[in-house]
Amino acid sequence: MNARQSLTPSDWINAAFRLLSEQGPKAIRVDLLCQALGVTKGSFYWHFRDLAALKAEMIARWRQAAARDLIDAATRTDLSPRDLIISLFTEVQKRQAQGGSLAETALRQWSDADATVQKLVREADNERLAFLTTQIRAAGITGGEARSRAAFMYAALIGMEQLAGEPALTPANMAGVIDAILGAEG
Amino acid sequence: MNARQSLTPSDWINAAFRLLSEQGPKAIRVDLLCQALGVTKGSFYWHFRDLAALKAEMIARWRQAAARDLIDAATRTDLSPRDLIISLFTEVQKRQAQGGSLAETALRQWSDADATVQKLVREADNERLAFLTTQIRAAGITGGEARSRAAFMYAALIGMEQLAGEPALTPANMAGVIDAILGAEG
């Protein structure tokens, strides 16, 4: 779509995510990618060993993006566990309100259709769930309750990413819900 | 897959959901449907005015299924608002644990790609959110807090439907989380 310049890995991966979002997992194909980028198939194989390598790279990128919020949060040692969780949720909410990653829903869809992808997505899910559980423990919830509340929170996080339209949850009213979940036990 | 018998509307709709789940929104096509059902295109147009009519019917079915839990719950006047919410969540959880509706994730995906579908899905989302808000009010949460806690709960509900793998939330530990969200205000 522009001045000829050699393609970067990101060009290929972005095009692949676009195909995934618009036409589903089956559209992640060498010929369609090349068509989208205006090159021939030989070019693809200069950049990637094979199609599987590109797909692996796609998941890696998603995982990295998905984990970024957690990492950002975790390094902010200035925040209490409670504030850290709130910041995590508002961050995801903000991203979603700004158009969000359309790829989130497409990726879950892909995961349903491809066992390899599903495995990696589950790993990432478990990682994030573990992080939330740790924070909730640090906030004072003990025993198995910590894990179930974390699971509920994590489901909410995923749901927020999937839900279209104006979010009913805003940064302003997020704290109240989180505090309730972190509140009185049993 | 059996003795020849004339096709019902459900046959067409089920086939369409299968195509949606397996191949994405773009696979909802007259020719692919006919192929799946072993008939020719003329048959489709005897059953439906056009492709849009079939799609509308698909959404209507989903919406009805999605609302069923709420309706079931709402009619159980024997339950307190708190127990009613818990029953709603465990119901969805149970359904998901049993393999769940693979179509849920596919439908959100479709919604991203098709504005008409998105509109109808949003309407259903808002309906369900309103129901939850009412219940939470009845459970004693006042003002805007009721809506934000409902929104959080609803996001969790959607997330639960999307998440694959063994659920970290079980019916047994659901109550604790719900009670927390229904608990102490501000």
Add this chain to the structure above:
DNA sequence: ACCTGAACACCGTTCAAGT
């Protein structure tokens, strides 16, 4: 009615050759 086998279509992959 059911099967064969050749042809075709589709798409991932390779590679010698260009710039």
Add this chain to the structure above:
DNA sequence: ACCTGAACACCGTTCAAGT
């Protein structure tokens, strides 16, 4: 270094022809 263009490989699908 990056890409072209043509060829090849694999596999699902079609279909005329057999029994």
